[in-house]
Amino acid sequence: MFGLRSEHTREAYRRDLQTFHAWLGAVRGHTDLAVEVGDIEVYARHLREDRGEKRKTVARRLSTLSALYKRLMVTGHSERNPADPALVSRGDTRTADTPPPGCRAPTSNPSSRPPMNATRRATWPTRAPPC
Structure with a gap:
């Protein structure tokens, strides 16, 4: 953390590491850093959910x-x-082209696809479509 100039960034990193350390102790029963990808995935899910x-x-x-x-x-x-970011999801990866949870994906039939906006991304109605 010595190479970081911003005190705010250093403090955020300290909090991030303290949060992980506390989670390891409370959930995993240890605080050493010998963890697997699965542990990091469970931690990420804990943070989100x-x-x-x-x-x-x-x-x-x-x-x-x-x-x-x-x-x-x-x-x-x-x-x-x-x-490693290649191994662990950073969060909700749903894009505008992905239907909301619980609904089916658009089919290849163009008439059943949602309308496209100016940037050619699918726009979903504000109301959840019937599933």
Whole structure:
């Protein structure tokens, strides 16, 4: 954290690491950093579902963990990065082209697709379509 200039960024990283450390102790019964990808996925789900954190907050917290594990790999204290973005989802990945949860995806029939907006992205009605 020494290379970070902003005190706000350093404080956010400290909070992110403290939150993870506390979760490890409470849920996993240990506070060492020897965790697997599955542990990071459970932690991300905990942040989203139990704590109600927003997608960007969860992504930042996971990025903090990824940076920590990268550093541990460089210094020889870890063999892998369980928080690698290629391995762990950063949050809700639903795009405008994906239907809301509980509804079926649009079919290939153009007449059944939602209307397109100016940026050519599907726009879903404000009301949930009948499923």
